[in-house]
Amino acid sequence: MLDEAYHRMDRRTAGPGEPWRVRVARVADDNRDLLARHPWIADLAVTRPPLGPGVIGKYEYELAAFEGIGLTDVEMDAALTHLLGFVHANALAAADDAAHNSRQSQEDWWAVSAPLLERALDPERYPLAGRVGSTVAGYHPETIWAFGLQCVLDGLARLIDSRPGPDDTP
Structure with missing residues (x-):
């Protein structure tokens, strides 16, 4: 079921020259939408998901948002994991809020x-x-989402900006 849900996940493609922050925010939004449609996913341990075409396709799509921004491959995976952790925590809080609001x-x-x-x-x-x-x-879930995503993106930007450029001497 998880692989199928991942396979059907919306994957909006980036336009030419699209800034990395827009691409990464899109990955966050797409994952947030996925968890809103399938809240049961938030209850699963997904650090070792079933390796099917849905999981692999989702991972490829997500990594593409980080490609070429100055991170190593290990850092790209870590940045994605950090982003998805934020999305997961936000989805759990939103689901909890929705459950309480449905009763009162x-x-x-x-x-x-x-x-x-x-x-x-x-x-x-x-x-x-x-x-x-x-x-x-x-x-206020939308305020919390916007603030948290901004913090994640700003943290990545600070890391990337701290790196020497190709013309900088060490």
């Missing part, structure tokens, strides 16, 4: 929880939790 709306949850929070949250003892929590006011 955000408004209903806050109606029950707000009085408890007011009693438990001493603003003098927990000033940061009070300030940040009231600003955020709930779980």
Whole structure:
């Protein structure tokens, strides 16, 4: 089933000269979409998946996003694994949020929880939790996705930019 799901995964091809950040973000988005359509995949151990055409094709597609950006082959695999770990964690959180929201709306949850929070949250003892929590006011999966993906991409960019260029002398 996993190999078949991977085989059917959307694989949007890169345009000529497309920036690597766009390609890598696309891989993240495609994997996020895959896990949204098949949430059971997030419960599987996929570090040693069944080696079929779906798995191999998915891996080839994903690695192509990292090709030519200044990483070694080992680093390309590690960068992909890091990216997919972020996607996996995000998918688990989104599934958890969806499961809770299917049982109780955000408004209903806050109606029950707000009085408890007011009693438990001493603003003098927990000033940061009070300030940040009231600003955020709930779980926002799209904000968390965009911020996390930006951090992953910025981290890769910093690594790549720290490398000497072909014209630099060591």
